[in-house]
Amino acid sequence: MGKLALPTIQIAGGWIIDPSQDRDEIGDLWISRGHILPTGASYEEAEIVIDARGLIVCPGLIDVHVHLREPGNEEDETIATGAAAALAGGVTSVACMPNTIPPIDSQAAAEFVVLQGQRARQANVYPVGAVSKGRKGEELASLGQLVAGGAVAFTDDGAPVASAALMRRALEYSKMFDRVIMQHCQVPELTVGGVMNEGFESIRLGLAGMPDAAEDIMVARDIRLAEITGGRLHIQHISTARSVELVREGKRRGV
Incomplete structure (x- = not known):
């Protein structure tokens, strides 16, 4: 169907949230020929009316941390099925982590993800490239080639960049x-064998714990490295109060 043949749609009575337009209100949204119409004007009767009472109407959401199991574990999920699930939930763009088999650590691997996402014709799929080759934390991946392949960010997610020297170079090059x-902030030496937070419950259950310091130490280190390099840092899945404090302090310093 061509754009000129698209119907006029009225999304009626929804909770409209759009920070870019400073909108946070209950109201109607009109769409004509594929374009959202200005608010405040009166329009002719819509060809399609969607009752959105009790529902949220907002721009498509972006999930910057998803795990699509392709390549390597397609029996669990593919890029196509993951992108379809995202779109069904109102997420129109996803950034997928590189901890696949093989990892997204080369231009060809990044291009594969982009191509599969385009073929799926569902949510937009953006690859996140690995920081290190093979996600082994030993040698910096070819970040420039990953960018050429479509990578929008870098991470060894699922494993930390344990080497401070490698992390510094990654921040400089990125x-x-x-x-x-x-960054997946976790000092490996402090979490070997750990299955839960270290504390009374881990002792009571007889399970190996992971101390808060394992996260806090690496968060503090990487904020400082971002500060001295001027690189951009996103700390993933924070789980301790001290980490939150460190992030706030870093932001106040302009990191």
Whole structure:
């Protein structure tokens, strides 16, 4: 169907939330020929009326941390099924983590994800490239080639970049491409064998715990590295109060 043949749609009575337009209100949204019409004007009767009472009407959401199991574990999920599930939930764009088999650590791997996302014709799919080759934390991946392949950020998610020297180089190089390093903050030596937070409950259950400091130490380190390099840092899945404080302090310093 061509754009000129698209029907006029009235989304009626929904809770409209759009920060870009400073809208947070109950009202109607009109769409004509594929375009949202200005608010406040009166329009002719719509060809399609959607009752949105009790529902939220907002721009498509963006999920910056998803795990699509392709390549390597397609029996669990593919890029197509994951993108379809995202769209069904109102998420129109996803950034997928590189902890696949093989990892997204090359231009070809990033291009594969982009192509599969385009073929799916569902939510927009953006690959996040690995920081290190093979996600082994030893050698910096070819960040420039990953960007050329479509990578929108870098992470070894599922594993931390444990080496401070490697993390520093990653922040320096990613700055050249205006990309963010997304870090899984966890000091490996403090969490070996751990299955839960260290504390009374871990002792009571007889299970190996992971101390808060395992996260706090790396959060503090990486904020400082971002500060001295001018790189962009996103700390993933924060779980301790001290980490939250460190992030706030870093933001106040302009990191």
